[in-house]
Amino acid sequence: MKSLRRKILLFGLTAMMSVSLVACGSKEESTGETYTAGTYTAGTYTATAKGNNGDVTVEVTFDSDTIKSIEIKEHGETPGISDAPIAKIPESIIANQSLKIDAITGATNTSNAILNAVADAVNQAGGDVEALKNAEVADNEAAGEAVVKEADVIVVGAGGAGLAAAVSAAEEGASVIVIEKNAYIGGNTVRTGGGYASCDPEAISIHEMTDGQMAEIEGLIARETDNEVVKSWQKKVAEDIEAYKAEGKTQVYDSLEYMSLQYFFRFSQAADPELLYDLVSKSKPTKEWLGELGFDWTDSPSLLLGDTWPRWFSSVSAHGGNLFVSVFTDEIEEKNYNVEIIKEVRASELLTADGKVVGVKGTASDGTEYTLNANKGVVLATGGFSANKEMLIEYSDGRWADVSKLQTDNDPAMVGDGIKMALEIGADVVDMGHLQLVPTCDPKTGDAYPFIGTGTNLYVNKEGKRFVNELSDRDTLSNAALAQTDGIFYMVCDKNNAGIGEDGITYGGQNIQDLLDADIVVRADTLEELAELIGVDSATFVETIEKFNEAVKTGVDPEFNRASFGGDFINPDGNPGIFEAPFYAGARTPSAHITKGGLKVNTSAEVIGTDGNAIPGLCAAGEVTGGRTVAGLLEAMTSGRTAGKTIMGK
Numbered sequence: 036m037k038s039l040r041r042k043i044l045l046f047g048l049t050a051m052m053s054v055s056l057v058a059c060g061s062k063e064e065s066t067g068e069t070y071t072a073g074t075y076t077a078g079t080y081t082a083t084a085k086g087n088n089g090d091v092t093v094e095v096t097f098d099s100d101t102i103k104s105i106e107i108k109e110h111g112e113t114p115g116i117s118d119a120p121i122a123k124i125p126e127s128i129i130a131n132q133s134l135k136i137d138a139i140t141g142a143t144n145t146s147n148a149i150l151n152a153v154a155d156a157v158n159q160a161g162g163d164v165e166a167l168k169n170a171e172v173a174d175n176e177a178a179g180e181a182v183v184k185e186a187d188v189i190v191v192g193a194g195g196a197g198l199a200a201a202v203s204a205a206e207e208g209a210s211v212i213v214i215e216k217n218a219y220i221g222g223n224t225v226r227t228g229g230g231y232a233s234c235d236p237e238a239i240s241i242h243e244m245t246d247g248q249m250a251e252i253e254g255l256i257a258r259e260t261d262n263e264v265v266k267s268w269q270k271k272v273a274e275d276i277e278a279y280k281a282e283g284k285t286q287v288y289d290s291l292e293y294m295s296l297q298y299f300f301r302f303s304q305a306a307d308p309e310l311l312y313d314l315v316s317k318s319k320p321t322k323e324w325l326g327e328l329g330f331d332w333t334d335s336p337s338l339l340l341g342d343t344w345p346r347w348f349s350s351v352s353a354h355g356g357n358l359f360v361s362v363f364t365d366e367i368e369e370k371n372y373n374v375e376i377i378k379e380v381r382a383s384e385l386l387t388a389d390g391k392v393v394g395v396k397g398t399a400s401d402g403t404e405y406t407l408n409a410n411k412g413v414v415l416a417t418g419g420f421s422a423n424k425e426m427l428i429e430y431s432d433g434r435w436a437d438v439s440k441l442q443t444d445n446d447p448a449m450v451g452d453g454i455k456m457a458l459e460i461g462a463d464v465v466d467m468g469h470l471q472l473v474p475t476c477d478p479k480t481g482d483a484y485p486f487i488g489t490g491t492n493l494y495v496n497k498e499g500k501r502f503v504n505e506l507s508d509r510d511t512l513s514n515a516a517l518a519q520t521d522g523i524f525y526m527v528c529d530k531n532n533a534g535i536g537e538d539g540i541t542y543g544g545q546n547i548q549d550l551l552d553a554d555i556v557v558r559a560d561t562l563e564e565l566a567e568l569i570g571v572d573s574a575t576f577v578e579t580i581e582k583f584n585e586a587v588k589t590g591v592d593p594e595f596n597r598a599s600f601g602g603d604f605i606n607p608d609g610n611p612g613i614f615e616a617p618f619y620a621g622a623r624t625p626s627a628h629i630t631k632g633g634l635k636v637n638t639s640a641e642v643i644g645t646d647g648n649a650i651p652g653l654c655a656a657g658e659v660t661g662g663r664t665v666a667g668l669l670e671a672m673t674s675g676r677t678a679g680k681t682i683m684g685k
């Protein structure tokens with residue numbers, strides 16, 4: 036702290052003495068007055084700037100030559116991700132009396148919003164914004180003394196899988212250290228829409244089965260396969276369906292075998308059937324475990340983008356993926372578990388002794404070296420690698436024409452660190468080219484949000500035509516989307532299925548007015564007007580909507596065979612028809628979303644080496660793993676829980 040103050044004072048002195056060296060042309064230069072680091076009209080000023088989710092409002096207090104305090108008065112930024120910039124950026128501006136502050140990694144937009152709002156306040160107070168943007172920042176990032184710590188279990192990555200592993204190990208009495216390279220916890224898990232897929236035949240039976248769904252079941256039973264396990268699933272489902280028909284049932288059917296069968300064929304038949312069935316079998320017990328930890332699940336499952344089966348559950352109260360993180364941090368606090376979460380430390384190496392993994396080496400953002408010794412073992416939970424273009428290119432299996440052109444909706448931290456560390460000590464990888472795109476991202480940024488609708492809405496291309504069954508799997512949707520003019524389509528919704536709450540907040544967490552102001556979404560009272568706003572031929576567009584609405588009403592879709600026109604994830608009782616104004620549309624394109632390949636693991640979450648044996652002391656959970664072809668929250672929660680137990684010998 037001493038050196039920091041000294042640098043600030045030195046800077047002030049330099050600025051005062053060297054007027055001609057100040058880069059910007061301040062009025063003090065021209066009048067020959069002495070320049071100071073800041074010259075303000077003392078007082079408190081309010082200013083706003085655009086963040087990720089709308090305006091960020093700050094209140095800044097100045098005396099005649101100092102920024103005294105900065106208070107964030109209002110913001111709609113994503114909890115978790117925005118915590119670090121909200122805590123750190125104002126503190127850093129004040130400590131350095133500078134606006135030349137680096138954005139927090141992974142939270143650039145929130146960081147910049149705070150910096151821009153403070154710049155506006157500086158301007159209002161008569162200060163010199165350009166000078167502050169050039170004001171040097173003290174080097175307070177000097178590495179500290181090397182840190183050596185020990186715990187039973189070291190978890191690398193504080194996303195959903197890592198935190199599930201930490202709590203599960205703590206339940207078995209472990210001391211745990213979790214290291215996280217970001218300044219915030221949650222990884223991609225907090226970015227999610229919060230949908231968790233679970234096989235629960237009783238819960239799903241609130242939905243009536245459509246003809247399209249029955250046709251899908253019969254189609255899957257008849258699919259050719261050489262795999263004996265998959266054949267046994269087909270046999271079991273065929274028997275179930277025979278009984279179902281005999282009993283005159285009408286509700287949606289589900290079973291462990293059917294969900295496994297569906298996912299096996301849906302995802303390129305690439306899954307290891309044993310791993311896939313294990314995952315599906317654990318879906319409900321893990322959901323119940325989360326419920327015991329305090330997760331408030333919806334009773335009624337529904338559809339999610341890319342699925343045909345309404346088996347997605349979410350939180351009643353929480354938005355998106357937040358609860359998949361806070362349920363664990365709350366549990367750690369409530370039970371007073373011996374779990375320490377250390378942020379801003381990036382793991383770089385697995386430590387081994389006698390062929391066993393015994394710890395992790397890492398480096399903090401200030402350069403401090405960390406050695407973390409594990410009595411029992413290490414859990415890698417570093418997520419996927421959608422944000423690492425070099426790895427996407429290296430491992431591309433050609434399923435996407437040019438991965439180098441793809442944007443991603445991932446946290447920038449998802450660069451495959453865990454895979455690289457494990458490869459160094461002889462781990463095996465599987466299915467590494469299996470990249471899933473999500474079709475519904477923002478063409479400008481690649482982000483999944485901002486977002487209008489829920490993903491299962493009507494898709495229309497630039498020619499004003501529907502081009503795909505919107506309930507197809509994500510590969511089919513993304514391929515179809517990339518084949519459209521400019522790789523872009525419009526998601527079209529009406530008043531009832533746009534996913535806008537009474538408070539004007541969308542399913543994606545943004546204020547609808549902000550989306551309209553930013554031209555990310557357009558709104559109209561007539562279909563003709565909407566067509567004009569998105570620049571498509573009005574007559575074709577209206578005809579497309581009429582045909583789609585007819586399919587919604589009759590449940591029969593002669594053009595694309597969409598199997599269900601029921602409600603979706605957030606509006607289970609609704610439908611996707613475009614019936615009631617206002618009408619909305621937003622441009623969308625595919626982005627790199629989930630890397631399904633990764634470290635080879637067994638059903639106990641142990642990492643398998645290239646020699647075919649489990650590597651002692653090393654487990655992996657979540658998107659860093661491969662072999663199941665079903666990534667997402669289901670994989671993160673179930674495999675994280677399993678890894679925590681396995682590493683404790685349970």
Ligand SMILES: Cc1cc2nc3c(=O)[nH]c(=O)nc-3n(C[C@H](O)[C@H](O)[C@H](O)COP(=O)(O)OP(=O)(O)OC[C@H]3O[C@@H](n4cnc5c(N)ncnc54)[C@H](O)[C@@H]3O)c2cc1C
Pocket residue numbers: 191192193194195196197214215216217220221222223224225226227228229230231232380381382383416417418419444445446448449452453483484628629656657658659666667668669671
């Ligand atoms: C926009 C979006 C929406 C999604 N929506 C859904 C959905 O609704 N339902 C669903 O099932 N799935 C969804 N997914 C997929 C899902 O988010 C992920 O598959 C899942 O969260 C992965 O969990 P994880 O714990 O493995 O990884 P993450 O949650 O990504 O966590 C990995 C953590 O490891 C940290 N880390 C990485 N490297 C290091 C290192 N070297 N040292 C220390 N820490 C490190 C990262 O910073 C991160 O915090 C979505 C994904 C995205 C991007």
